Amino acid sequence: MLTYIRRRVLLAVPTVVLTSMVVFLMLFLIPGDPASIYIGEQTATPERLAQIRHVMGLDRPIYVQYADFAWHALHGDLGRSLQTSRPVAVEIGTRFPNTLELAAAAMVIAVALGFGLGLVSALHRSTAVDTLSMVVALFGVSVPVFWLALLLIMLFSLRLGWLPATSEPGLRGLVLPAVSLALLSAATLARLMRSSMLEVLRLDYLTTARAKGLRGAIVVFRHALPNAVIPVITAMGLQFGGLLSGAVLTETIFARPGLGKLVVDSIQNKDLPTVQGVILVLALIYVAMNLLVDLSYAFIDPRIRFE
Amino acid sequence: MTAAPPARRPRGLWSDAAARLVQNRGAAAGGLVFLLIVAVAAAAPRLAPDNPIGLNVSESLEPPGAHHWLGTDQFGRDILSRIIYGARVSVAMGFVAVAISVAGGSILGLLSGYYGGNVDMAIMRVVDVMLAFPGILLALVIIAVLGPNLGSAMVAVGISGMPVFIRVVRGSALAVRELQYVEAARVAGCGDVRIIFRHVLPNVLAPVIVLVTLGIPGAIISGAALSFLGLGIRPPTPDWGAMLSEGRSFMSTAWWLSTFPGLAIVTIVLAINLFGDGLRDALDPRLKL
Numbered sequence: 144m145l146t147y148i149r150r151r152v153l154l155a156v157p158t159v160v161l162t163s164m165v166v167f168l169m170l171f172l173i174p175g176d177p178a179s180i181y182i183g184e185q186t187a188t189p190e191r192l193a194q195i196r197h198v199m200g201l202d203r204p205i206y207v208q209y210a211d212f213a214w215h216a217l218h219g220d221l222g223r224s225l226q227t228s229r230p231v232a233v234e235i236g237t238r239f240p241n242t243l244e245l246a247a248a249a250m251v252i253a254v255a256l257g258f259g260l261g262l263v264s265a266l267h268r269s270t271a272v273d274t275l276s277m278v279v280a281l282f283g284v285s286v287p288v289f290w291l292a293l294l295l296i297m298l299f300s301l302r303l304g305w306l307p308a309t310s311e312p313g314l315r316g317l318v319l320p321a322v323s324l325a326l327l328s329a330a331t332l333a334r335l336m337r338s339s340m341l342e343v344l345r346l347d348y349l350t351t352a353r354a355k356g357l358r359g360a361i362v363v364f365r366h367a368l369p370n371a372v373i374p375v376i377t378a379m380g381l382q383f384g385g386l387l388s389g390a391v392l393t394e395t396i397f398a399r400p401g402l403g404k405l406v407v408d409s410i411q412n413k414d415l416p417t418v419q420g421v422i423l424v425l426a427l428i429y430v431a432m433n434l435l436v437d438l439s440y441a442f443i444d445p446r447i448r449f450e
Numbered sequence: 451m452t453a454a455p456p457a458r459r460p461r462g463l464w465s466d467a468a469a470r471l472v473q474n475r476g477a478a479a480g481g482l483v484f485l486l487i488v489a490v491a492a493a494a495p496r497l498a499p500d501n502p503i504g505l506n507v508s509e510s511l512e513p514p515g516a517h518h519w520l521g522t523d524q525f526g527r528d529i530l531s532r533i534i535y536g537a538r539v540s541v542a543m544g545f546v547a548v549a550i551s552v553a554g555g556s557i558l559g560l561l562s563g564y565y566g567g568n569v570d571m572a573i574m575r576v577v578d579v580m581l582a583f584p585g586i587l588l589a590l591v592i593i594a595v596l597g598p599n600l601g602s603a604m605v606a607v608g609i610s611g612m613p614v615f616i617r618v619v620r621g622s623a624l625a626v627r628e629l630q631y632v633e634a635a636r637v638a639g640c641g642d643v644r645i646i647f648r649h650v651l652p653n654v655l656a657p658v659i660v661l662v663t664l665g666i667p668g669a670i671i672s673g674a675a676l677s678f679l680g681l682g683i684r685p686p687t688p689d690w691g692a693m694l695s696e697g698r699s700f701m702s703t704a705w706w707l708s709t710f711p712g713l714a715i716v717t718i719v720l721a722i723n724l725f726g727d728g729l730r731d732a733l734d735p736r737l738k739l
Binding site: 157158161162165166169172173174281282284285286287288289290293294296297301381384385387388389391392395396406407410411415418422425426429430 | 575576578579582583584585586587590591593594595597598667671674675678679680681691694695697698701702705708709711712715716719720723724
């Protein structure tokens, strides 16, 4: 199992390095002079640009610049925001808890709803319950997050007045954003859970379990579920990344001060250091999540452990 | 080959699939609705009752009624006309973005799977990096570089969709490359390009077609999301995502602004999803995409 863990961790290293390179190179891919992009001024004089280039180290070879960027990033220095002049790392640090809270709440809802719907569907295959659950799931994957959020605000905030429409600290302000963010993941997990469970339920060892007289609940939860859940767990890792990036839309709609809203505002304000910082952080979290999912396999599925 | 004429109607993968597809009512209905929307988009100037970008402040924020079936927006523009014209942007977004994904993804996937070795290694690392930016994030990276407009939104959504094509095409190419008829073609003196396009490509077509149909709704939603964030199409061009974004300011007074464009998105996405699911089952019931 140690070999497996070591191999997985080693495989993640090139991804992390290449990802940071892509983020670093954004500065040079944007049409225009990096120096003027970096200070956000379009009308600087050539002398001033040359000075900036020297101060920022843009006159050095590109690999030296990347090494510098990576070294600083490793030490938590992501540059300064062009808008607020505060360190990007501080901007990210103050907003990250909001995004994490939202994504975690949405994940809990998505897992509860997705597992529930998928299980019920699989256990009542080809009945009205199954059809209804899968119709709900199909709508879930077809309704855009941003529209669902607007509908929820119109109904629960403006019409009924039950919940706040914009960000508000505490649980009440979290409900609508989390629910609208969760729906797509819930629907995806439900579909996957259903097909995975159906596949496992057909297997011989479950027929044996039933034949020897085990109760239905034990067959389902002790024998079928642990095997059915493996592919769903991979999807959960991917879904969490989807939730983090889905927060871009949800946070903008609910005016939640999180990383998603920060990156959208920064793109609109041409605040490149902030864009780079947020994207790097989100991508690294996602890579780390996927690594954790891969590693968790080893604990869940003994076949991998003994490979 | 001058064998006797076939006793039965010749059957193949595609005719079998077509027969199965027609029997699937959900898929047939989905396909029909999608064709209808494409037709509406094409005939927008003839169908739209009003000018989608003509300002008429005296009729601003009128609720749905006999004069304006779906109401008007804050500038007095007819919502129905804007939705009809907006179908053009959405359909174009879906097709262009997925065309980019499929072209880039197939070429990289074929190269990766057919040549293997270092080529495969390099392309797979690129895929890993693309996949490190989840969901809309890769599109945001590209838009931050290219600047926010419809063209870069299409490119951004197209490139974000590439990894899944690369992986599926690569997998199929890997399997096909070892088959005897490919070896036979090589012995017969065929060059790599000919083998890839004549012998390998047709065999990876079925999963690619399914991925295309399932990719279009995703591209439409991503495109609308970018417009919604103000990072896609520029006003005043009618676009469903941008209409929803404008409607946000009037949610408490004019519900129709942010309701109907969303319904339009759900309709087209649901239709293609139904059709795509049916197509997947029809082409290969074992295919899991």
